[in-house]
Amino acid sequence: MNKKIAIIGGGNLGMAMAEGLVNSHFIKPEHLVVTKRNISTLKSLETKGVMVSNDNAEAIRYAEWIILAVKPFQIKEVLASLQPLLDPQKHVLVSVVTGVWIKDIQEIVGDRFAVFRAMPNTAIAIQQSMTCICAHQASEEQIQYVSALFDQLGRSVFIEEKLMDAATVLGACGTAYAMRYIRANIQGGIEIGFSAATASLIAAQTVKGAAELLLQKNTHPEQEIDKVTTPKGCTIAGLNEMEHQGFSSSLIKGIVTSYKKIVDDM
Numbered sequence: 001m002n003k004k005i006a007i008i009g010g011g012n013l014g015m016a017m018a019e020g021l022v023n024s025h026f027i028k029p030e031h032l033v034v035t036k037r038n039i040s041t042l043k044s045l046e047t048k049g050v051m052v053s054n055d056n057a058e059a060i061r062y063a064e065w066i067i068l069a070v071k072p073f074q075i076k077e078v079l080a081s082l083q084p085l086l087d088p089q090k091h092v093l094v095s096v097v098t099g100v101w102i103k104d105i106q107e108i109v110g111d112r113f114a115v116f117r118a119m120p121n122t123a124i125a126i127q128q129s130m131t132c133i134c135a136h137q138a139s140e141e142q143i144q145y146v147s148a149l150f151d152q153l154g155r156s157v158f159i160e161e162k163l164m165d166a167a168t169v170l171g172a173c174g175t176a177y178a179m180r181y182i183r184a185n186i187q188g189g190i191e192i193g194f195s196a197a198t199a200s201l202i203a204a205q206t207v208k209g210a211a212e213l214l215l216q217k218n219t220h221p222e223q224e225i226d227k228v229t230t231p232k233g234c235t236i237a238g239l240n241e242m243e244h245q246g247f248s249s250s251l252i253k254g255i256v257t258s259y260k261k262i263v264d265d266m
């Protein structure tokens with residue numbers, strides 16, 4: 001397991017992945033290199049012993065596993081600059097870039113590489129990501145390595161590439177949707193009497209507990225809702241008012257809008 005990993009693009013997600021990889025001890029810090037043009041924001045990683053660099057070529061020479069974590073509009077230029085240095089016998093590519101297909105990557109680097117697309121979320125920093133993965137021309141050993149990597153950083157599932165945009169919305173944008181739900185709870189909590197700090201704790205732990213009920217007991221949300229709603233009680237009164245105001249409908253419309261944005265832009 002002494003493989004070396006390069007993360008090309010140490011931004012929000014690249015940095016979160018690096019933190020998760022090091023904190024989980026999946027990789028020794030000295031076996032990880034993270035690049036970006038302005039490396040001054042990578043000091044916390046450097047302190048942990050991770051190599052940081054503004055030289056992608058140096059990172060490609062060092063590592064076998066290349067995680068591409070730049071913005072979608074940057075990927076073509078970055079791949080084109082890396083192409084002469086990439087070797088299908090040595091390198092495996094893992095792209096976390098939204099809306100960029102394996103065929104787009106192959107158009108630039110050629111079709112002889114094992115390529116993965118992975119869609120984690122920012123909770124990867126604390127080993128709580130949900131990561132959807134698809135593989136192309138990968139060996140069983142490479143698939144096992146990628147599985148082990150993302151399972152160490154949360155939970156993972158292999159999906160077909162055609163579902164990758166949907167995975168981006170539900171799994172990655174989903175972190176932002178959940179944050180907004182929690183924030184609204186905090187605002188409501190303050191209005192009914194809590195300090196912001198206490199409301200934040202109650203809201204976040206309650207959401208965590210609700211999610212764990214589904215994950216651990218494998219139940220449907222409505223089964224769990226039935227256990228909370230006393231007939232004529234306060235929960236159902238509040239829930240129904242939320243639905244009258246378009247709660248579920250607004251979430252579904254938001255999810256579909258995010259999805260259309262990816263599909264229409266690419």
Ligand SMILES: NC(=O)C1=CN([C@@H]2O[C@H](COP(=O)(O)OP(=O)(O)OC[C@H]3O[C@@H](n4cnc5c(N)ncnc54)[C@H](OP(=O)(O)O)[C@@H]3O)[C@@H](O)[C@H]2O)C=CC1
Nearest residue numbers: 009010011012013036037038069070071072096097098172
């Ligand atoms: N943020 C999220 O929650 C998620 C993001 N994604 C995807 O991950 C990718 C990264 O997103 P995110 O981290 O949010 O974006 P960021 O803009 O935060 O990170 C991209 C990083 O790439 C660096 N970069 C730009 N050009 C180069 C280059 N030529 N060589 C090396 N590094 C470069 C930038 O730093 P500098 O300018 O210093 O070079 C920047 O830090 C995107 O494609 C996004 O769609 C996927 C799932 C979740």
Ligand SMILES: O=C(O)[C@@H]1CCC=N1
Nearest residue numbers: 098168169172173174
């Ligand atoms: O909105 C974005 O650009 C990215 C895609 C997934 C999460 N954030």
